[in-house]
Amino acid sequence: MTSPSPTRFLTGITTTGTPHLGNFVGSIRPSVQASFRDDVRSFYFLADYHALIKCDEPARIQQSTLEIAASWLAAGLDPERVTFYRQSDIPEIPELTWLLTCVTGKGVLNRAHAYKAAVDKNEAAGNDPDADVTAGLFMYPVLMGADILLFKTHKVPVGRDQAQHLEMARDMAQRYNHLYGEHLVLPEAVIEDSVALLPGLDGRKMSKSYDNTIPLFTPREQMRKLIAGIVTDSRAPGEPKEAEGSALFQIYQAFASAEETEALRKAYAEGIAWGDAKQMLFERIDREIAPMRERYHALMADPGRIEAILQAGARKARAEATPFMAELRRAVGLRKLDSLPAAAGKAKAAKSATPAFKQYREKDGLFYFKLQDADARLLLQSRGFESPREAALAIAALQKDGLEALPGQAQALPGVTEDELTAVLRFFAD
Ligand code: TRP
Numbered sequence: 070m071t072s073p074s075p076t077r078f079l080t081g082i083t084t085t086g087t088p089h090l091g092n093f094v095g096s097i098r099p100s101v102q103a104s105f106r107d108d109v110r111s112f113y114f115l116a117d118y119h120a121l122i123k124c125d126e127p128a129r130i131q132q133s134t135l136e137i138a139a140s141w142l143a144a145g146l147d148p149e150r151v152t153f154y155r156q157s158d159i160p161e162i163p164e165l166t167w168l169l170t171c172v173t174g175k176g177v178l179n180r181a182h183a184y185k186a187a188v189d190k191n192e193a194a195g196n197d198p199d200a201d202v203t204a205g206l207f208m209y210p211v212l213m214g215a216d217i218l219l220f221k222t223h224k225v226p227v228g229r230d231q232a233q234h235l236e237m238a239r240d241m242a243q244r245y246n247h248l249y250g251e252h253l254v255l256p257e258a259v260i261e262d263s264v265a266l267l268p269g270l271d272g273r274k275m276s277k278s279y280d281n282t283i284p285l286f287t288p289r290e291q292m293r294k295l296i297a298g299i300v301t302d303s304r305a306p307g308e309p310k311e312a313e314g315s316a317l318f319q320i321y322q323a324f325a326s327a328e329e330t331e332a333l334r335k336a337y338a339e340g341i342a343w344g345d346a347k348q349m350l351f352e353r354i355d356r357e358i359a360p361m362r363e364r365y366h367a368l369m370a371d372p373g374r375i376e377a378i379l380q381a382g383a384r385k386a387r388a389e390a391t392p393f394m395a396e397l398r399r400a401v402g403l404r405k406l407d408s409l410p411a412a413a414g415k416a417k418a419a420k421s422a423t424p425a426f427k428q429y430r431e432k433d434g435l436f437y438f439k440l441q442d443a444d445a446r447l448l449l450q451s452r453g454f455e456s457p458r459e460a461a462l463a464i465a466a467l468q469k470d471g472l473e474a475l476p477g478q479a480q481a482l483p484g485v486t487e488d489e490l491t492a493v494l495r496f497f498a499d
Pocket residue numbers: 079080081082083116119212213216217225227231
């Protein structure tokens with residue numbers, strides 16, 4: 070038995086803002102931790118094509134790309150362990166976007182939450198339903214589907230608001246596979262309800278749209294000032310205070326150990342002054358952030374180094390994306406013409422113009438494939454596989470490695486020579 074191939078996790082971060090403590094607790098920290106697991110292969114990317122959908126300020130996109138990349142690296146992301154890249158460095162992503170566009174129902178996109186919300190807002194205001202709605206916003210889910218499907222992703226950790234996009238990506242993959250054969254992996258959302266939403270300065274969810282954030286790498290004294298501004302009630306020093314519902318307490322909890330949290334709960338009950346509680350919170354956060362802050366500023370001072378890291382990440386990503394995209398293009402019929410048999414002029418036109426693998430299920434419940442040549446002559450018959458995925462993997466191996474991948478997986482039919490097989494299989498290789 071070979072060891073099971075690692076589960077592929079993928080996450081994109083839209084490059085429109087400056088990372089804040091909420092992003093750190095909800096996304097950066099858990100992702101960096103997950104990237105150290107040996108049974109996981111992680112893909113993290115800067116979704117700058119997505120950023121264009123909501124931001125038309127070039128300088129801000131560039132600055133945000135720099136800040137987000139520096140934040141992830143400062144927080145401990147190891148670009149040797151993971152694949153860390155910028156979306157716009159991977160031309161296969163917009164290429165796949167088009168193939169997926171052609172298998173996505175327009176009606177499905179009409180129902181996407183973000184687009185629908187924009188339309189509803191226009192209608193409520195008595196405007197044209199599509200006023201100020203770009204086709205980019207409409208196509209957002211397809212671009213996201215391409216991000217995910219290009220890297221054969223199994224799991225996508227997302228907030229609940231993104232669950233619909235994952236459903237759509239699955240639909241696109243299913244439709245594509247149904248039409249063109251099993252090529253795309255169906256991804257699953259990992260909805261992280263357990264990751265508590267961090268409250269912001271005003272007690273609502275920390276979010277740039279509420280202007281209540283604490284930037285992750287703001288200078289130390291600035292962080293102290295911001296923390297001093299977290300809303301509290303008007304209870305005086307000595308009066309017992311409620312831990313439940315206290316934004317200050319919840320933020321503390323996101324950084325502290327269980328014992329530390331209990332100690333603060335006790336201090337609340339004993340009437341700690343708000344000023345002292347804020348000082349405790351500041352010190353606790355600073356203890357975790359200070360070493361990262363130093364790395365962050367060193368990285369920010371050296372954008373060339375970050376660029377080099379992203380370029381290396383793009384090479385690593387494209388080493389997989391380029392051959393896979395070639396396979397996907399071929400599957401839909403975007404093919405070189407010289408792979409066609411020279412018999413094009415013959416009277417008896419070939420039924421299937423190109424060689425093809427056909428997958429099917431037998432009454433025994435197992436999954437099989439066969440290979441036929443351009444004249445629909447049967448060349449290969451596979452063994453039975455437990456799942457369509459295993460059958461697809463065997464097909465992929467044959468397409469890539471030719472006859473070497475044959476033993477134990479499929480058998481040539483009587484009268485079919487090795488040379489013939491090699492020639493037909495070469496059609497599928499690059
Ligand atoms: N839509 C995601 C967000 O707003 C960002 C994103 C783009 C993404 N492509 C992705 C997330 C692919 C996960 C997978 O947060």
